[in-house]
Amino acid sequence: MITVWSPDGVGEVRAGDDLAAVVLTALERSDRRLADGEVLLVTSKVVSKAEGRARRSTREAELPGETERVVARRGPTQIVRTRLGLTMAAAGIDASNVAAGWVLLLPEDPDASARRLRTAVRDRTGVNIGVVVTDTAGRAWREGQTDIAIGAAGVRVLESFAGRTDAYGNPLAVTAPAVADELAAAAELGQGKLGSRPFAVVSGRADLVLPPGEDGPGARALVRAEGADLFGYGAREAVVRALRGDPADRAPFGSAAPAEELAEALLEVTGTPAESVAGGLRVAADGPAVAALAFAHGWEVAAFRAGLAVLRPVTP
Structure with a gap:
């Protein structure tokens, strides 16, 4: 059984805050403790706030510095490939959950952010967990948005079923579930967009959590290389x-x-x-x-x- 649990009552996160302490305090107030094999999911917003990625600026002013190249443009909307390799509207620059006149840039290195948080939690609790940093993104050909993994540590971000067969004996050639993205989407259901719950804990998939000291390739492994995507431009x-x-x-x-x-x-x-x-x-x-x-x-x-x-x- 898979469960998603997200604590209430998390206060405003500010630049320089100890994110591990914020997470553990929120869990303790809810009489909850992390356990080995669980996955902690944290929104990029609070990671960016703690890392001082807020700017008194606008999306338009910050977009060039976060853009590797423009993928598609429709009126004022720009879909870009970011310096992290992500393809997102406005490079993931966010103007919500911040004061008027401010914007939030994505973390400088979300995989490194996840590694630091995982290490801090283990040092303070002795618990071995996986950590995923999430952000919201749209999908080509699909309405709406869903959360995806943009940073990860101690988690298998992909499962591979290549070489195996299904129940009918058919070979599975390229089946590779993006389990880190699936965890991110599940966590968002528990957090909600307006619930002030920037953290979630997923239990029931300990098989995806790597041993202590093994952080894995991170969410960067989910990004297709230039030229490998069939939809490189609009x-x-x-x-x-x-x-x-x-x-x-x-x-x-x-x-x-x-x-x-x-x-x-x-x-x-x-x-x-x-x-x-x-x-x-x-x-x-x-x-x-x-x-x-x-x-x-x-x-x-x-x-x-x-x-x-x-x-x-x-x-x-």
């Missing part, structure tokens, strides 16, 4: 980036596609079949459409000659 942004053809924009499009895939796209757009040549393709068409298609597939135009384009994959 729909409009992908068109613009491909037409612009700046080599600095290549990574989110991924590694070079097979020649057959590019040839199919060329035929669909230009109506002209491509033929194989040594190390590439040749198509009786040129212009920006061919160059953009090549760029989006990880290829480049090696030469334009009399209406013929010679295309070659870009070497990583």
